[in-house]
Amino acid sequence: MNRKIKFEFLLCFSVLILFLLTGWVQAVNSIIPEETNLVADIVEKVGPSVVYVDTLSYKTYRNPLSPFFNDPFFRDFFDIFPQPEERRIPQKGLGSGFIFRSDGYILTNEHVIQGAEQIKVTLKDGREFDGKVIGSDPLTDIAIIKVDATDLPALPLGDSDRARVGEWMIAIGNPYGLSHTVTVGVLSAKGRPIYSGDSGREYENFLQTDAAINPGNSGGPLLNIKGEVIGINTAILPYAQGVGFAIPINMAKSLLDPLIETGKVVRSWVGIYLQDITPDMIQQFGLNEPKGALIADVVPNSPASRAGIQRGDIILKVDDEEIVNAAVFHAAIQDKKPGIQLTLSVWRDNQAKEITVILEELVTEGGVESALSPDLQFGFEVGEITSELTRKYNLRTKSGVVIIRIDSQEIIETGYLREGDVILQLNRQTIRDLQGWNAALTMVEPGDTIILLVNRRGRTFFVPVEVKSSSLLVP
Template identity: 60%
Template structure:
């Protein structure tokens, strides 16, 4: 009996212990006020807006170059609809941060928009105008003609803690003012986002549901302050969304409103992080620094004497640990400012001085090969792509996306087409493609040899400036 009683008492104690642990966890994990989320949503929703955009895309028939020739018109007559205007509608979200009609949203939400309609939760509609936009951070400011509007206070994203509760409000798939709740999953995430595939840095990651249409909406803490601007999802991912830290937006708001753009310093190098293997090859004992992979022509880096293969170790005595730290250091400077670079070259440390230029859309510190726009993206041919596009060849590079209205779209190229030659030079790999692209300048007519379904044909198209 004593043994039985002892076991029974022990079991009760174990249950009580685990119950106490679970109760303690629940108390710390769930906000003490069960209405706190509802209270915040009720307070801030009047300042959250739906943003509807209208873009007019021009579609030009691949036959247009032929029927613009009088010879063809003489025999075939005029062909209708060689060029058509196609309306494209988009949806997004924004929020009022100044009561005199200033709204924060994503740059990609309003990019290229011919019309912008801003709608509040009470149904009031306004015409919006872009006063400033910055594609580098994917932030834009839209102005409406209104006063005494409700606003949402901007918080401090640097003080946000991983694991704290967050609230996202947006317009996913046109479902106005949808509220989702989660936690701040991580900080400082670098991801590729937007139509350009550009690498964005220092994102907040959250498991609060973010879907198309949420872009530009607020990510709030439990004080009802904006700590991020919801901006991106990873396709096919579950519970992974991203937001731009609000401190990044606060640092450029004044320039966006006053100048319409952000003025940043530019060095003009294409850089990559050092791996231990690369560091060893270059004779460094530690994998610290930014490896110069290429130099933009006419850039401050070229004028300063930087070369491909240099490793930037310090800027004005401040140690460079990674690519991100170098980028942040340069972007914190002003155009015209002179910087002292400590560089590792051929086993020696040397000092170079550079006068920083102004970062522009056409000179974002990337290699010259990306200054030309042909209107499509390519990839190395893999087994997956062979199966996806039913390719008949494994040499060359395959087109994986075509921009509507771009040079490739105008001549009828499409995903799955394989590029075998550029200007009569064989393309066997992605490296060959990039080398050929580097020799093309805006305005050039490029001759491509295309394989489509096992049949080859030549396609001329005109390169545009990116």
Template identity: 45%
Template sequence: MKTLNSDFNRDSQQLNTASHQGSAPQWQKPFAYLSMFLFGAGVTLTGAQLLKAQNPVSSAIATPPASAAPRTPEVQTRLPLPSDANFISSVVEQVGPAVVRIDASKTVKAEVPEVFKDPFFRRFFGDRVPMEPQERVVSGTGSGFIVNSNGRILTNAHVVDGADTVDVVLKDGRTFTGKVLGTDPVTDVAVVEIDATNLPTVKVGDSQRLQPGEWAIAIGNPLGLDNTVTVGIISATGRSSSQVGVPDKRVNFIQTDAAINPGNSGGPLLNQRGEVIGMNTAIIQGAQGLGFAIPINRAQDISDRLIANGEVEHPYLGIQMVELSAELKAQINRDPNSALTVDEEQGILIVKVMPDSPAAEGGLRAGDVIQKINGELVADASAVQQQVEASRVGSTLQVEVIRNGQMLNVSVRPGAIPTAKAGN
């Protein structure tokens, strides 16, 4: 502390000495200060003018006119801004009246097992065992949406399939008896008609232009709760039927996290503009935030064909197939019970050919590895299914396969898919 004080005193003395040495008379100081101030101001003004002359753009940016309004960047977006808090209510108000509840019922007969008819068995149970088939009525509820003001409605095939009676309930409470114009179990699309006019209708969008992340609004009647609205986003597009767990269907589904429950089936999936982009149809049991819808483009195509013909013919080959990989190849070749030996690591392996199927008649065999159809590479089983579905019954498909290391071209004429089952 003593050292610091002594150093400070010494520095103060040196500073005082320096300030007194050569000091000018007191009257000269104001003139000196004024000269220095004028000189500094001149330098500052000159420098500012030089900078402005050399960089006029920067000057204009740095000092905008007081009257100019601040500019905001133009952002183009298809989705409503978060501040638009009422767009969902607007969509529901617009589309809700065109969404209907469908109550379907059918009579089911329960046959008496043969063992109950045995006289020895009846000695013990007597008349407590019925001898005649027992009938019971099974009812179910689904949703649908009106696409024509004269009463045409789209819904799921499983909602009305086999129904004896179909009742259609509008949002305003009116009830009509519906007539099923046609069902297509392969795509799960059905068309119902009611005798009414001047009905509210939905506006149809384009499911081909959908992108993940867009808004998704579902309206339907889940679990008997009419006119229920749920909201989410488009989680994915192009989900194959095998991914969804319904390999017998011929649909590439829209995936959404908007809540879909039993009773939502057949109801519309809407975009932020209130356009129908899909038909809600499926959920995965036990999963949360996973719902699936049939793209509206596909549903409309099927409904048009149902209206024109009452049914839809889907071409099929009659094969069971699996996508090859190095791991699958090794697994098959290690299996002592396998009747196949696989040399390829890429392609679509035909595991089984159905008897008397178009594939069998055309010469395809189990163990063939499909590479191309009509000259186009097929990367997975879904691509094979799409190529077959895009063909016509009775047309010719050129199927390029590898068999025993040799490349072969096999001509196959797809047949109409059996109504009792779906396949490829």
């Protein structure tokens, strides 16, 4: 009897489950058609607006034998076998872009067109145009190219602030020269501060996506399922899978008019490096809560240094606006014009004081990096050897300074210097710490050729570095 009851129960339960599953499938089928081509429809619509950007630039390489050209001992030899002192080597680059105005205006990345002497823009239908850069902004890695054409298909620009994590994203570009490649993913995160994999610069507020982004995707659009541009694909993390980054389109939209009208974006700068206050810092700085923006460093000869701001000060207010972290400070001054006077309320020595700062224009003609950090004008940035950096780079020495960032593409390509290298000497002068490095640099003049002694994983070697126009370039 018990077996019969169990059998009937299982039979009824199975019928119930089958009924529920049948109803669920019918409900799904009533919502989603048998063939869902949403992504295909979007790609078909927006594809003609995505362009291929082909660039041609030239690198000047100095002949390694040039120091001997004027030597009397070798002069006769070089008269017989003449050698050029410098050679211009053509270098091709590729990237992506998209039309945002039908009268020939194209958005792309600044690093895609940086240094290009020739730009060729190819549309999906095969038409080719000569491109001209009418505006670029290295700080946001945005550039605008103009082609001589009208009635081009333009993409609508969406609202990246309203995009939600988890939304479907579509990336279109030309990775590795493979024209109009489509990848799909979701918006993984917002507000990511990263170092750009393509250019080496540091950026804030990036969109993160798991839609595949590879070299050549730079400058292409990141779209939502409405076909609106949410971001500009720009960076990858080397060796990472499913981690790509895009510039929020709202950031680009705010810069379009000044880039088109003047070719650049005028910004103010203070000349400070900031970091957030953490709970374990408040006791040391005499604070009651982890609020404010801690000044980690002050750039020499900057508005901040002239105003008397010091390393270790904590910014609590800008005028009457409370500053809870570094991001709020940047947002508070980003729209301020040069010449404006700000009153900063800072916390120093367990008491608040007010300091007046007059904003100045951030000059980018000589390179943004030279205005932001003294070390970046050399193509790399060095730091004090700390326990954290020792672990990160597996350092075997505690003396010297460690290269923590390389900003020069030429240095990256030659491989003479790498991130994690420790500089032990400059011109045979021993470098024990960051103070010694800065002191040694005061003896360097444009036109000098200096010698660095570098320690890499326990082995040392010398690297000659030629100083040109206050910039160090590895020959």
